[in-house]
Amino acid sequence: MMTEQILELRSITKTYPGVTALSGVDLTVNSGEVLGLIGENGAGKSTLMKILGGVVAPSAGTIRIDGVEHASLTVNSSTGAGIAFVHQELNLFENLDVASNVLIGREPRFGGFMKLIDQKALRARVQPLLDRLGVDFNAGTLVEDLSIAQRQMVEIAKALSYDARVIIMDEPTSSLTLTETERLLAVIGELRQSGVSVIYISHRLSEVMACADRVVVLRDGQRVGALDRGEITHDAMIRLMIGRSLKSLYVPPKQPPRDQGLVVEDLVTTAFANSKVSFTIRRGEIVGLAGLVGCGRTEVAQAIFGVDPALGGRVTIDGKPVKLGDVRSAIAHGIYLAPEDRKRSGLVLDLPIAENITLASLPRYARMTLVDAAAEHKVAEEQGRKLKIKAPNVDTIALTLSGGNQQKIVLGKWMSMQPNVVIFDEPTRGIDVGAKSEIYALMRELSDAGVAILMISSDMEEVLGVSDRMIVMHEGHVSGHLERNQFSEHNVLTLAVGGTIQQEAIEHA
Amino acid sequence: MLRKELGLFLLIIIIGAITAVLNPQFISQINLSNLANQIGLFGLFAIGVGVVIITGGIELSVGSMLALLGIIFLDLLVNHELAWPLALLITVGGGVILGTIHGLLVTQLRLQPFVVTLCGLLIYRGLARYYTADSTAGFGYGSGYETLEWLVSGRVGVVPNAFIFFVAVCLIMSVVLHKSVFGRYLFAVGKNEEAARFSGIPTKLVITAAYSIAGLLTGLSAIFFVFYTQSVSPSAHGNFYELYAVAAAVLGGCSLRGGEGSILGIFLGTVLLQVLQNLVNMLGIPSSLNYTVMGAVIMLGVIADRELQRRRMQKIMIESATARATGKPSAAAG
Numbered sequence: 001m002m003t004e005q006i007l008e009l010r011s012i013t014k015t016y017p018g019v020t021a022l023s024g025v026d027l028t029v030n031s032g033e034v035l036g037l038i039g040e041n042g043a044g045k046s047t048l049m050k051i052l053g054g055v056v057a058p059s060a061g062t063i064r065i066d067g068v069e070h071a072s073l074t075v076n077s078s079t080g081a082g083i084a085f086v087h088q089e090l091n092l093f094e095n096l097d098v099a100s101n102v103l104i105g106r107e108p109r110f111g112g113f114m115k116l117i118d119q120k121a122l123r124a125r126v127q128p129l130l131d132r133l134g135v136d137f138n139a140g141t142l143v144e145d146l147s148i149a150q151r152q153m154v155e156i157a158k159a160l161s162y163d164a165r166v167i168i169m170d171e172p173t174s175s176l177t178l179t180e181t182e183r184l185l186a187v188i189g190e191l192r193q194s195g196v197s198v199i200y201i202s203h204r205l206s207e208v209m210a211c212a213d214r215v216v217v218l219r220d221g222q223r224v225g226a227l228d229r230g231e232i233t234h235d236a237m238i239r240l241m242i243g244r245s246l247k248s249l250y251v252p253p254k255q256p257p258r259d260q261g262l263v264v265e266d267l268v269t270t271a272f273a274n275s276k277v278s279f280t281i282r283r284g285e286i287v288g289l290a291g292l293v294g295c296g297r298t299e300v301a302q303a304i305f306g307v308d309p310a311l312g313g314r315v316t317i318d319g320k321p322v323k324l325g326d327v328r329s330a331i332a333h334g335i336y337l338a339p340e341d342r343k344r345s346g347l348v349l350d351l352p353i354a355e356n357i358t359l360a361s362l363p364r365y366a367r368m369t370l371v372d373a374a375a376e377h378k379v380a381e382e383q384g385r386k387l388k389i390k391a392p393n394v395d396t397i398a399l400t401l402s403g404g405n406q407q408k409i410v411l412g413k414w415m416s417m418q419p420n421v422v423i424f425d426e427p428t429r430g431i432d433v434g435a436k437s438e439i440y441a442l443m444r445e446l447s448d449a450g451v452a453i454l455m456i457s458s459d460m461e462e463v464l465g466v467s468d469r470m471i472v473m474h475e476g477h478v479s480g481h482l483e484r485n486q487f488s489e490h491n492v493l494t495l496a497v498g499g500t501i502q503q504e505a506i507e508h509a
Numbered sequence: 510m511l512r513k514e515l516g517l518f519l520l521i522i523i524i525g526a527i528t529a530v531l532n533p534q535f536i537s538q539i540n541l542s543n544l545a546n547q548i549g550l551f552g553l554f555a556i557g558v559g560v561v562i563i564t565g566g567i568e569l570s571v572g573s574m575l576a577l578l579g580i581i582f583l584d585l586l587v588n589h590e591l592a593w594p595l596a597l598l599i600t601v602g603g604g605v606i607l608g609t610i611h612g613l614l615v616t617q618l619r620l621q622p623f624v625v626t627l628c629g630l631l632i633y634r635g636l637a638r639y640y641t642a643d644s645t646a647g648f649g650y651g652s653g654y655e656t657l658e659w660l661v662s663g664r665v666g667v668v669p670n671a672f673i674f675f676v677a678v679c680l681i682m683s684v685v686l687h688k689s690v691f692g693r694y695l696f697a698v699g700k701n702e703e704a705a706r707f708s709g710i711p712t713k714l715v716i717t718a719a720y721s722i723a724g725l726l727t728g729l730s731a732i733f734f735v736f737y738t739q740s741v742s743p744s745a746h747g748n749f750y751e752l753y754a755v756a757a758a759v760l761g762g763c764s765l766r767g768g769e770g771s772i773l774g775i776f777l778g779t780v781l782l783q784v785l786q787n788l789v790n791m792l793g794i795p796s797s798l799n800y801t802v803m804g805a806v807i808m809l810g811v812i813a814d815r816e817l818q819r820r821r822m823q824k825i826m827i828e829s830a831t832a833r834a835t836g837k838p839s840a841a842a843g
Contacts, residue, residue, distance in 0.1 A: 307707055325599045339707055348701040350768065359697060360708035362690045400825055402732040414709065 002032050006197060007052075007083075012061035014047055014221075018432065022221045029166055032195045033189060036212030037234070038202070040241055040493070041293055041458040043079040043200050044221040049168055052199075053085055054078035070108055084159030085171045090151050092143050097499045099126040099139035102158045129157040133187055149180035156187065159325035160196075167191065168199045173207060185211050203292045205234050205497050217241055238497075242489035249440060249465030254448045257282035257468070260318040262304075262335070265471040269299040272476025276313065279471050279478060281421065281452040286443055288467030289456045292496050295455045296476040298340055301423045305337035306330040307345075312457070317420055331360060334420030338410045338427060339394040340456075346410040347398050354380035357412045383412035387436065394497050405437025411442065422446060425456045440466050460489055474498040513762040513814065515639050517777040520810070532791045542667045549671030550737055551753055552779035554730040555681055557723030557802050558754035559775040563686075564719045565699045565767025567659060568624035570607075570629030571727045571754055575747030576637040578603055578731035582705055583646045583741055586654055593654040601728035607725020609634070612717030616742075630751065637743035647740035662736040671733050678726070683772040695719060756807050758785030762814070781806070 007029040014022040022044045027237045039045050050056040050065070057072035064070070065081045073081070092101050099122045100107070103297060108121035123139040128314045135153045137146060143154065152172060169188075173181045188198050188211050202208055208215060215227040217240040225240040261282035268276055277300055281287045291297050296506075302308040304315055309325040316322065323329035330336075339345040346378055347356050358365055365375040380394040387408040391401055398409055407427065412420060424443065428436040443466065449452050457463040463470065470482040472495035480495040528535045554571045573686040577602050585596040607629065614625045623808065663670050686692040694715045697705045706712050735741060760773030760781055785806055789799050 023676075215810060305707075327706065328711065337707065344701070345703050345707045348697050348704050350700050351697065355693065355697075359705070359836045360711070362693055366690045369690050370684070371693060397825070509777075 005029070007081075008064040009048075009052075010062050010064065012048065012051060012058045012063070014044075014051065014056065015059045020221055021245065022051075022058070022331075025218070025221070025223045027223070029197050029199065029214060031165065031197055032192050033213045034198045034200055036200050036202070036209050036215035037218070038205070038208060038215060038241060039218035040236055040460060041312045043218040043241075045218055046170070046222075047131065048218070049085075049170060049199070049201065052078065052168065058384070058506070071325070079162055082163055082165035083108040084162050084164035084167050086152060086155040086167060086172055087376050088157060090148070090155055091337075092151055092154060094142075094144040096143060097139065097159075098137065098141050098143060098146075098154050099123045100138075101154055102126045102129065102161050108160075126157065129160050132160065133157060133190075137369060147180075148175050149177070149183065152176075152184065156191075162198065166197045166369040168201070170201045171203065171294075172200070173202065173204060191298060203472035203497060205237050208232070208237070209234070211388055212365055213365065223297040234497075238490060238493050242493055249437075249461070251441075252443050253284060253286075253468060254445070255284065258450065261285075262364070263314075263316045263319075263455070264300075264304060265314045265316075267300060267303055267315065268311040269296060269303045270311060271299040272296050273311055275476035277473075277476075277478055277479075281454050283420070283450045283452045284447055284457060285468045286447050286453040286466060288463040288470040289454055289473065290458075290460075290492050290496060291469055291479075292461045293458060295473045295496070297473055298425055298506055299476075300473070301337060301425050301454070301456055302339075304330065304507070305335060305339070305423060329418075334418060335423070336414035336419050337423045338407070338425060340425040340429070342403075342407055342410050347406055349399040350397060352395045352397055353384065353389065353391060353401075353409055354399050355417060356409050357383050357394075360413050361417050379416050382410070383416050386411050386415070387442070388470075402432070402435075404438075407431055407435070407439065411439070415446075419446065419451050421452045421454070424458070426458065427455060428457075428462060429458070436462075437465070460492065464489065464492070472496055510815060511773075512817075514773045514777060516779065516814075516817075517761065517773045517810075519775065521777060521781050521784060524781070524788065528784070528791055529789045535787070535791050536666055537689075540791075542664070542669060542788070545672040545781055546584065546669035546737075547781055547783045547786070547829040549669060549673070549675035550730070550733055551750070551783060552675045552757070552776060553671075553678060553733065554723075554727045555642045555754040555757040555775055555779050556678060556749070556772065557726035557764050558751065559720045559758035559761065559770055559772070560686070560695070561622070561723045562755070562758050562763045563695055563699045563767060563770045565702070566716065566719065567626060567721045567755070567765070568611070568720065569623065570611070570633055570731075571723070572747035572752075573630045573633035573637065573725045574604060574724070575731045575734055575750060576741060576743050577633040577640070578728055579735045579741040579746055580637050580640050580646055580743055582732055582735055583648070584640070587646075587649055587651040590651070591651070596654075597657065597732060598639060598730055600726060602727020604724040604726075604731065605721050606724070608648050608720040608722070608727070609610060609717060611724070612720030616713035616716050626751075628800075632832070634744075637741075637746070640761040641741075641743050643744060645740050655797075657732075658736055661733050671737075674733075678729075679772050679776050684773055691715070691718070696768055698767075729825060756803065757774035760807055760810050 005028055008026065009027040011024040011026060012022055013024055025048060037045055047056060051058050054073035054075040054077060061071060062069050062071065103122060103126060108118040108125065109115050126139040133153050133156060135150065137150055143151060143409060156167065174182060176184065185207065191198060200208060200212060209232050212232060213229050215232050215237060216223060217225045217237065219241060228235055257385045261280060263280050265278050266276040288295050299308060303310040306325055306327040306329060314321060315324060317333045320333065322333050322335060343349060348359065354376055358376050363373065365372050365379065366433065377394060384394055389405050389407060389408045398406055427439055443453055443455065455466060462489050468484060470487065471478055472482065472492055474482045474496055475498065478500055482491055534540055558568045558571060581603060582596055582600040582722050585599060586590045586593060611625050611629060615622050616621045660670060665673065686695065697710060698712050698715050702712050734747065757778035758770060758775050761770060761778030763770030782803060785803050786799060789802055790797055794802065
């Protein structure tokens with residue numbers, strides 16, 4: 001097979017204020033090859049792909065396409081160069097048919113100024129692309145009638161319609177069944193045969209093993225290694241993905257955990273109807289919940305807190321049962337959640353700090369159902385002082401504060417209500433370093449006061465550095481528990497990808 | 510927070526002053542007294558609609574509800590000769606039930622408020638017309654409800670009772686909306702239903718209650734209007750009134766996106782609308798232009814408000830940005 005270099009990225013660097021997302025990354029793509037791109041959450045894969053797609057401009061470095069150098073790409077020049085995306089969240093119009101989606105914005109027209117769409121020509125142009133992919137639907141099918149796997153094929157057809165030479169697939173199999181995954185891998189094989197290159201980004205290492213000709217590994221925004229066809233093994237990939245020096249954040253608890261606490265038994269969430277999740281968090285310990293994005297961690301947290309319904313299972317606190325699917329019951333038992341998306345679910349951004357802090361406990365500051373403004377201010381000021389919320393006063397609108405201070409408001413809301421269990425979902429995402437350590441210190445303070453703490457985090461440094469114990473999830477089930485002496489990136493990642501040996505047996509049996 | 514209301518108040522004063530200069534009749538005792546009566550009548554249900562708008566919903570069926578409930582009330586009172594307190598209770602209760610049904614359809618079946626209440630608008634109008642076979646109902650020679658008649662259409666001195674009642678409702682609702690736990694929940698749900706739910710607020714109950722309150726106030730309104738018009742012609746009674754209510758609420762600072770508004774604002778919005786109506790008559794503007802004047806003023810008001818708010822937001826963001834930039838070093842030093 002003739003291989004020529006289509007694309008070459010040289011020492012690409014991307015910095016955001018205070019953060020280096022990528023530093024000096026090199027990447028080449030040859031025609032007709034499948035390049036696996038792997039790395040932990042936050043390693044820089046998405047940023048790199050955004051640079052390729054022309055969405056983000058690199059701070060330094062060059063992009064060479066067919067020998068022509070560019071400092072940065074635009075969306076149009078990227079598309080023009082034959083680079084196409086198949087997104088994790090599919091960007092299709094469900095109300096239109098397949099052909100209209102594939103050629104959206106480029107419809108064959110007639111009728112002069114009236115710009116009527118030539119339906120016949122539209123379908124005639126799209127059908128050959130679908131035939132090439134060997135799909136079981138046609139150009140006239142409505143997208144809303146298609147499964148996720150079929151929609152992905154529509155996206156691939158769309159990529160081919162642009163004469164794409166490089167198709168970037170970001171976690172393409174995250175919502176596919178086993179047979180659909182195999183079908184996709186077969187299509188990728190056919191694309192390679194016809195000279196199209198694929199950049200395959202996935203957490204599922206066995207799929208990468210199955211399809212990649214070459215693997216590039218990113219870690220902390222740097223390219224840490226590459227593997228050729230013969231060298232691609234689970235172990236080799238994991239070894240490259242980990243191994244950064246982590247700062248030790250760990251502060252041990254003042255006393256050993258007590259026996260009582262939160263017990264979750266056979267909890268079934270709506271996201272993974274076939275998996276039962278069980279674990280225990282004792283009062284006085286911080287348990288980290290690790291796993292790759294989309295493994296069902298947030299769903300478990302939201303089911304415990306009751307904002308999402310649970311399909312089954314039991315949750316008890318100190319032996320007392322909590323009514324599932326009922327936030328008020330969870331709150332009445334002192335089980336609180338600081339949600340992942342704090343702007344959407346944690347705060348009412350347009351309300352002042354004080355009103356946000358008392359939002360969940362307002363009846364306590366009311367006499368004859370009327371809010372006692374003085375009592376409300378008192379508790380808000382007390383929390384503001386304890387949590388060191390930086391704001392002119394507690395009447396400041398939450399919207400105007402920094403991410404760290406907003407998170408402190410969410411925490412202040414729960415701290416003022418004697419927590420028994422606090423679930424932190426990505427507690428420090430988008431928060432600066434100073435506020436981060438304050439939040440870690442607060443967690444330890446709470447746990448030492450006898451609160452059971454569950455911390456969901458995608459940040460390896462955080463989850464290894466703050467937790468007393470760890471639960472790792474993979475595709476909706478608990479794939480393992482780690483005690484502090486077993487903590488290592490290698491162990492976490494191995495469990496997060498489903499365990500090396502078991503996964504191969506399941507997926508390639 | 511009161512800036513919006515103050516602006517509206519000044520606008521009313523200015524428009525009133527100009528009208529009074531052009532036609533002194535405007536500030537005659539009799540005109541002002543009639544104006545106050547109109548404000549009372551139209552304000553009562555506008556408060557209800559405003560409460561629904563604050564949750565991020567809309568209530569379009571109040572006009573038809575006024576007709577249906579008015580017809581039922583007349584029928585009970587005149588044809589069935591029911592004691593007036595009972596007839597009043599049934600009518601107001603009917604309003605609460607209809608409002609609650611709207612609320613349940615919105616929260617339990619997750620239907621869009623616009624659709625639910627638009628269907629209500631059509632259904633109740635049809636029912637009202639069917640109930641009387643499209644003929645106008647009146648009091649005829651009925652009697653035994655003189656007390657009620659005085660209560661709702663009488664005057665204390667020159668002040669119409671309808672206005673007094675409206676002011677009383679405004680005061681009560683002000684406390685409910687701006688001082689009570691329920692009121693806080695109402696604004697929180699309107700601003701961010703998701704965060705409210707994540708704080709354990711019974712969001713569905715709060716939203717349903719807003720529609721129930723709207724139904725209650727519409728039921729009360731229905732009785733006031735029956736005595737005001739003395740008869741109910743089911744195809745015309747209350748036509749378009751839902752839009753008066755929405756207009757008053759929007760003029761008063763309620764955002765159709767929810768979470769914003771005040772009772773004082775809705776009160777002033779109602780006053781402005783009625784002043785405009787009155788001004789059309791007073792200044793000899795062809796009454797066919799009535800709606801046009803109203804529409805134009807609301808449009809201008811909304812544009813002005815939008816601009817002011819945009820500037821205020823900009824100022825806040827700049828202030829907080831500079832506060833953050835200068836605040837950090839001082840916090841580190843302290």
